[in-house]
Amino acid sequence: MKKILAAAALSAMALGASAQITGDIFIHDPSTIVRCNGVYYTFGTGSGGLMSDDGYTWRSGAVRPGGGVAPDALKIGDRYLVTYSGNYPGTQGKTHGIATTMWATTLNPDSVDYSKEELVAWAGADDDCYCIDPALLLDPTTGRLWMSYGTYFGAIRIVELDPKTAKRLEKSEPVDIAIDCEATALMYHNGWYYLLGTHGTCCDGTNSTYNIVCGRSREVTGPYVDNVGRDMLQGGGKMVLSAGNRVTGPGHFGHYVEEEGCEKMSCHFEADFERSGKSVLGIRSLLWKNDWPVAADPFKEGTFEIESERRGYALELAVDFVRINAGRGFGNASTPNESIPNQMLSDVIGDWPKGNIDVRLGDYMFRPHQRWTVTAVGDKGGYLGAPYYKITIEGSNRALAATADGELTAVPQYTGAPEQLWRIEQLIDGTYRIINEKVPGKEGKQLALVCTGDCSLTLGKYDFNDVNCKWNFRDR
Amino acid sequence: MRKTALFFAVLACGTVFAQNRPGAAQQAQPTSVNPVFDKYKQPDVSLDVYFDKSGSKAATPDKDGFIRRWSLLEPISKPEIRSNTLFTDSWLRNEFAHEYFEGQMTILPDDGQTVEVSIQKQAARGPQGMGMPRGMQAQPAAPEYEKVPLKWHCLDSKRYNVKLYRFAKAQSLRPTEGLFLAVTVVNAPADMTVRLAAGSNSASMWWVNGQEALLLSGDRRMVVDDGVSKAITLKKGKNIVRGAIINGPGMSDFCLRFLDESGKPVTNLTVTNK
Numbered sequence: 001m002k003k004i005l006a007a008a009a010l011s012a013m014a015l016g017a018s019a020q021i022t023g024d025i026f027i028h029d030p031s032t033i034v035r036c037n038g039v040y041y042t043f044g045t046g047s048g049g050l051m052s053d054d055g056y057t058w059r060s061g062a063v064r065p066g067g068g069v070a071p072d073a074l075k076i077g078d079r080y081l082v083t084y085s086g087n088y089p090g091t092q093g094k095t096h097g098i099a100t101t102m103w104a105t106t107l108n109p110d111s112v113d114y115s116k117e118e119l120v121a122w123a124g125a126d127d128d129c130y131c132i133d134p135a136l137l138l139d140p141t142t143g144r145l146w147m148s149y150g151t152y153f154g155a156i157r158i159v160e161l162d163p164k165t166a167k168r169l170e171k172s173e174p175v176d177i178a179i180d181c182e183a184t185a186l187m188y189h190n191g192w193y194y195l196l197g198t199h200g201t202c203c204d205g206t207n208s209t210y211n212i213v214c215g216r217s218r219e220v221t222g223p224y225v226d227n228v229g230r231d232m233l234q235g236g237g238k239m240v241l242s243a244g245n246r247v248t249g250p251g252h253f254g255h256y257v258e259e260e261g262c263e264k265m266s267c268h269f270e271a272d273f274e275r276s277g278k279s280v281l282g283i284r285s286l287l288w289k290n291d292w293p294v295a296a297d298p299f300k301e302g303t304f305e306i307e308s309e310r311r312g313y314a315l316e317l318a319v320d321f322v323r324i325n326a327g328r329g330f331g332n333a334s335t336p337n338e339s340i341p342n343q344m345l346s347d348v349i350g351d352w353p354k355g356n357i358d359v360r361l362g363d364y365m366f367r368p369h370q371r372w373t374v375t376a377v378g379d380k381g382g383y384l385g386a387p388y389y390k391i392t393i394e395g396s397n398r399a400l401a402a403t404a405d406g407e408l409t410a411v412p413q414y415t416g417a418p419e420q421l422w423r424i425e426q427l428i429d430g431t432y433r434i435i436n437e438k439v440p441g442k443e444g445k446q447l448a449l450v451c452t453g454d455c456s457l458t459l460g461k462y463d464f465n466d467v468n469c470k471w472n473f474r475d476r
Numbered sequence: 477m478r479k480t481a482l483f484f485a486v487l488a489c490g491t492v493f494a495q496n497r498p499g500a501a502q503q504a505q506p507t508s509v510n511p512v513f514d515k516y517k518q519p520d521v522s523l524d525v526y527f528d529k530s531g532s533k534a535a536t537p538d539k540d541g542f543i544r545r546w547s548l549l550e551p552i553s554k555p556e557i558r559s560n561t562l563f564t565d566s567w568l569r570n571e572f573a574h575e576y577f578e579g580q581m582t583i584l585p586d587d588g589q590t591v592e593v594s595i596q597k598q599a600a601r602g603p604q605g606m607g608m609p610r611g612m613q614a615q616p617a618a619p620e621y622e623k624v625p626l627k628w629h630c631l632d633s634k635r636y637n638v639k640l641y642r643f644a645k646a647q648s649l650r651p652t653e654g655l656f657l658a659v660t661v662v663n664a665p666a667d668m669t670v671r672l673a674a675g676s677n678s679a680s681m682w683w684v685n686g687q688e689a690l691l692l693s694g695d696r697r698m699v700v701d702d703g704v705s706k707a708i709t710l711k712k713g714k715n716i717v718r719g720a721i722i723n724g725p726g727m728s729d730f731c732l733r734f735l736d737e738s739g740k741p742v743t744n745l746t747v748t749n750k
Contacts, residue, residue: 094516124518126645128727152697152726180677180697180727201695204561209695234636234731235675235699 020298020386022378023058024050025281029070029133029183032254033266033283033384034080036107040384042254042266042281043071043082050281051109056382058281063109066100066117070133070183070252073107076145080104081166083147085132088119097131098122099149101166120168121149121159128154129174133252137186137193138163139220146220148177148184148195156181156197156232158221177222178215178232183252190291192216195224195232196240198251205277208249208270213237214293227292241265241284241295246273250282250295256384261427261464263288264385265295283385285426296426299386302475303373303394305364309431309470311454314364315372315400317357317393317410322348322367343367345395356409359400361455366476368394374473380421383437388421390414391434402436402447406459418443424473431470433462523646526639530587530630534663534746541733541741542636543660543717547585547749550626551644551654552576553595556619557724558653560695563679568693571655572681572720581686581718584659584750585628593626630749637675637698640721640728656728658719663746664710669737672717675702676730680721684708698729710734710745 027044033055034041041062043049049062049071064071068086075081083101091098100117123129130153137146145163150156156178160169178184181197188194194216200209215224215232223231230236241250249270256264263286271277285296306315326340345368352369364370371394376387391400392414399414400422414420418438423446426432434449436459450460451468462469535545575581577591585591597620629643638658644651672689674682677698682690682705689705696702721730734742 122516124516126521127519128521128642154727199697201561204559207561230700235697235702237699 021052021056021058021281021283021382022387023052024060025058026275026278027281028268028279029252030254030266030268030281031071031073031082032136032185033256033264034073034075034107036075036080039108041073041107043073043084044268045069045071051107054381055283055384056387061109062107063112065102065114072135072185072254074136074138076138076163078105080107081136082114083120083134083136083166085134085149088117091119091122094125095131096123096125096127096129096153097149097151099131099134099147101147101161103166118165118167120161120166121147121157121174123150123157129157129176130154131157133183135183135185136161137188137220139193140188144220146186148186150178150184151182152180155179156184156195158186175221176233177224179235181213181232181237182210185253185255186220187255187293189288189293192218192291193220193224194293195222196253196293197232197237198253199237200249200251202249202251202270204249204270206248206271206273209243210249210251210270211242212240212250212253212267212295214240216291238292240293241267245298247271247280247282248273249279255286258384258425259462259464261429262425262433262462263428265293285385286428287426287430288428289430296430299374299389299424299426299473301373301375301389302473303371304473304475305366305370306372306391306434307364307472307474308361308451308454308457308468309472310451310467311361312364313361313454314370315359315449315457315471316362316367317352317369317398318360319348319352319357319369321362321365322351345393349396354412356411357398359408359410359457361451361457364474372400374424377416377421380416380418383423383425386424388438389424390416390420391422402439402459404439404441406439406442406447408449408457408459427464427470429470431472433469434471435462521642521645523642526634526642526646527631528634530632530749534748535632536747537733537741537743537745538636539743540636541735541743543662543732543734543747544633544636544638545631545747545749546633546638546658546660547587547628547630548638548640548643549585549591549628549657550647550649551640551651551656552593552626553624553650553654554722555596555650555653557722560678560724560726563694563696563722565691565693568679568681568691568722571722576655580657581683584661584716585630587628587630587749589628590625591628592623594621595624596620597622636700637729637731640723640730641726644728651728652723652725654723654728656719656721656723658721658730660717661748661750662710662715662717662734663748664712664715665744666712668710668734668742669707670710670734670742671707672705672732673701673703673735674719674730674732675699676719676721677726677728678721678723680719680730682732683716683718684710685715698731700731701733701735704735707737 029045030042040052043064052058071084099121103115123131134149145161155176157174160172183198185196196214226236227238247269254266265286272280402419423435447459448462641651
């Protein structure tokens with residue numbers, strides 16, 4: 001019996017750890033994820049890459065010519081710019097790595113039309129730099145295009161490219177901005193430029209100590225300094241993501257902004273313990289703490305209070321509050337202490353309506369009508385980085401659902417209907433948004449849980465700057 | 477990412493260090509047909525870009541406290557190190573306890589002084605040094621050993637960090653898969669409670685006045701103040717600081733300084749080779 005329980009526990013752990021993305025997710029050195037005509041793409045070392053219609057289920061099939069290693073991709077206007085490190089005519093033996101750029105008007109593998117490659121960066125054959133792992137940043141404040149490159153061998157460098165042609169600007173000389181990183185990336189946030197790099201040991205499977213660190217600077221050309229004031233030219237770097245949740249070796253950061261307040265990061269993990277230790281694509285929510293990026297842990301299924309950020313009230317069924325007939329305040333200190341059991345679902349469910357029950361917000365008292373079990377529903381698809389979830393009352397199948405008129409209810413039985421599928425995403429401030437995008441008749445329209453008052457809620461448009469749209473999952 | 481290096485190791489690395497002796501390196505010089513590279517000036521990576529010869533006048537730490545004057549022994553070749561993942565604490569303690577030559581832990585060498593070191597012979601195994609990924613190099617035949625004379629060099633680094641890779645390369649020695657030994661003399665104006673702070677690529681061990689102060693184990697990149705020792709005493713006058721730095725593929729370097737009791741760099745020292 002113990003063996004069975006242990007197996008069940010392991011199985012549950014496996015589901016929890018791997019309920020992030022699914023399909024053919026095997027890749028190394030993935031580029032930043034870009035979306036083209038509704039399809040997500042990422043390219044890796046070697047030829048090709050992965051693609052996904054929803055961001056949750058991935059497949060091979062993306063096309064990138066040139067082979068080589070460690071590409072990056074960026075949408076500029078209505079074109080897609082791809083860079084990678086590879087071979088180039090006449091450079092063999094003269095360089096220690098090169099990087100090229102090319103354009104495409106679509107990433108659709110059936111009609112992709114990459115332009116001729118432009119050589120934009122290189123390192124001399126005996127240079128203190130190894131020109132691989134190019135990464136792109138279109139500065140949102142100036143419109144200027146930058147590329148970082150380099151790896152564990154010496155300096156990480158940055159050069160400026162022409163955002164119209166993706167050729168290197170003639171006046172742009174490489175600037176050293178870090179040492180001994182691999183797989184760098186650049187991003188901008190709130191007045192800061194960030195240089196991300198990978199430290200640790202690559203390519204050692206389950207033992208890879210790869211980890212993603214960063215420094216920040218007010219200027220795109222540095223100095224990039226970590227949280228203890230150490231320049232990345234001195235090896236500095238603040239941790240963004242390391243091993244955990246049964247994956248090791250995160251590397252090759254990519255930044256993806258869903259919309260204001262909802263950001264994601266992509267990477268590879270050197271080894272997925274649920275997939276024979278293979279290298280896989282990883283996608284996490286990206287949080288910002290004091291203007292430092294932090295990778296969120298994947299959302300873990302469980303039973304929670306769903307707390308409004310607005311007032312701190314809890315999502316609950318609109319049913320009678322049932323008193324617990326035990327315990328009084330102002331007790332006599334001399335009497336023995338006894339444990340009072342929690343109120344159980346069986347204590348109250350008999351008095352609940354059998355049909356749909358409205359939902360509202362109220363004081364959290366850890367009662368059955370306030371305890372919600374959140375479970376991944378892997379066979380119903382998902383969104384960028386995660387599957388849809390069902391949200392049910394603990395110990396029952398009563399499920400939170402959207403109604404056709406844009407309100408909320410709790411239906412007696414979870415059936416897998418689209419209006420019962422929830423998108424749960426951690427926002428940059430650590431709170432969550434809870435969205436249904438599958439309501440029949442309103443497909444594709446994102447309807448978020450929104451407080452209309454302290455005790456009431458509805459479905460509405462998500463707005464990061466509106467506290468009514470934010471929620472916390474609390475295990476207490 | 478080091479796996480990807482295989483691609484470029486084949487493409488770009490034309491240097492084969494067939495012997496660990498000066499003058500043995502052979503640099504391939506293919507002809508470019510690309511105009512970009514016909515104009516491109518290869519960087520100067522000669523020794524004097526990175527080091528000066530130590531002068532007779534005592535040096536001081538730089539403004540950030542980094543010790544730049546060191547006597548460096550030409551690298552003890554360790555071709556058997558094909559992966560830095562073997563740098564566990566116990567492996568390193570065993571390696572650093574090995575005496576390669578008599579007086580290894582007491583010598584304060586003269587510039588140019590030679591010691592006879594027993595090292596493993598290197599077979600010609602194809603491209604070395606830059607970019608061969610860890611664990612992906614060909615297995616050598618059973619090792620053979622030979623006595624090799626290695627020279628001490630008294631140098632002042634021009635940078636806060638001591639670029640061992642460039643030091644070795646400038647001597648036409650194998651710059652990777654090697655053990656570097658370093659020693660310097662730190663002269664304190666009075667007894668001082670300090671902590672030794674070091675970073676190294678890859679693993680290293682540091683001793684002050686013959687006592688182990690710090691071990692940096694594992695596959696490591698050089699990071700300022702990566703490891704900091706417990707509080708130690710620099711005694712008034714001469715203190716001998718020794719280091720052993722070991723690396724497989726990649727660029728070896730290190731940096732070292734002392735921090736005072738408030739964590740600030742110690743700069744009121746002088747540094748000599750003797």
